[in-house]
Amino acid sequence: MSTKVAIIASNGGLFDAYKVFNIATAAAATDAEVSIFFTFEGLNLIHKQAYQQLPMPAGREHFAEGFKAANVPAIPELVGMAVELGVKIIACQMTMDVMNLKKEDFIDGIDVGGAVTFLDFAKDANVTLTF
Amino acid sequence: MNITVDKVLDCKGLACPMPIVKTKKGMEELQAGQVIEVLATDKGSVADIQGWAKNTGHQYIGTIEEGEVFKHYLRKANADEVKEETRYPHTVSHEELIEKINAKENMKILDVREPAEYAFGRIPGAISIPMGELEERISELNPEDVIHVVCRSGNRSDRACQLLDEKGFKRLKNILPGMKDWLGQIEKN
Structure with a gap:
């Protein structure tokens, strides 16, 4: 049976996005089954508009050049790859209700679910990560 | 040295996790038993490629460092080899x-x-x-x-x-x- 990787993404900055999607795509490319649960500010990472210009942490704006120099893919590109590799994306219904967001506000190919949807996947995961 | 391979994959200039993601895709185009040469400048790829091979069951053959470029060699696993x-x-x-x-x-x-x-x-x-x-x-x-x-x-x-x-x-x-x-x-x- 393949390795299962369960990730919770609960922060909405650019650094958070790279942590989540680098691990997720690397795991999926290594034949792992990956699910990410996006909750609270983590929803920014899959929001159609927000994910195109995620903020750098305050005072860390100068890293923008480093990202360019290292030829790191843009977040929408990484997300596209993750989806293509079969990473399952679950948006948190409760946060969506609180923030008045609809499924259409997010990128295509996501699932919407509650905490149990994620827990059902995570209960026998080999790796569980929180960002 | 020049080594005959079935496919060369250029990942030069790409950062993690791209060399791994591209290697996975490149490997899908190979027949079992064929060898791929992955060119990368990402220093992390040296350890990553080996870890990837270990976890996917493909064979890591070796790496040659030429200047700033790493040439990784992998062979696609054959289902009947496992037996x-x-x-x-x-x-x-x-x-x-x-x-x-x-x-x-x-x-x-x-x-x-x-x-x-x-x-x-x-x-x-x-x-x-x-x-x-x-x-x-x-x-x-x-x-x-x-x-x-x-x-x-x-x-x-x-x-x-x-x-x-x-x-x-x-x-x-x-x-x-x-x-x-x-x-x-x-x-x-």
Whole structure:
């Protein structure tokens, strides 16, 4: 049976996005089954508009050049790859209700679910990560 | 050094996790047993490629560093290799083989792995004819010679022995296990 990787993404900055999607795509490319649960500010990472210009942490704006120099893919590109590799994306219904967001506000190919949807996947995961 | 491969994948200038993601996709286009050369400048790829191979079951052959470029060699795993079915009845162990080598017995060692695998380490003096080319290059071998055949696990060499046996070679031995467990002397490119 393949390795299962369960990730919770609960922060909405650019650094958070790279942590989540680098691990997720690397795991999926290594034949792992990956699910990410996006909750609270983590929803920014899959929001159609927000994910195109995620903020750098305050005072860390100068890293923008480093990202360019290292030829790191843009977040929408990484997300596209993750989806293509079969990473399952679950948006948190409760946060969506609180923030008045609809499924259409997010990128295509996501699932919407509650905490149990994620827990059902995570209960026998080999790796569980929180960002 | 130049090593014959089935596919070259250029990941130069790409940051993690792109070399891995592209390697996965590149590997999907290969047939089992074929070898890919992955070019990368990401220093993390040296450890990542090995970890990737370990987790996906593909064979990591080796890495060459040329200036800023890493050339990683991987071979696509073959489902039936895992089973390691061996049928050719005449085999030789590593201990016996090392004794024969030390005694300078008159025999040939035929290595039927891919050129990249051969380049990264072989029994000294072994002749390289990849399994896929064996039939068309059979005239390079003499049916009267004592030939010991080796591959990585003992599976391809078993098929090679059976093929050679059908073609009239009768003084064959399959070296078991294969190069993955070889502790004797190694010759490299």
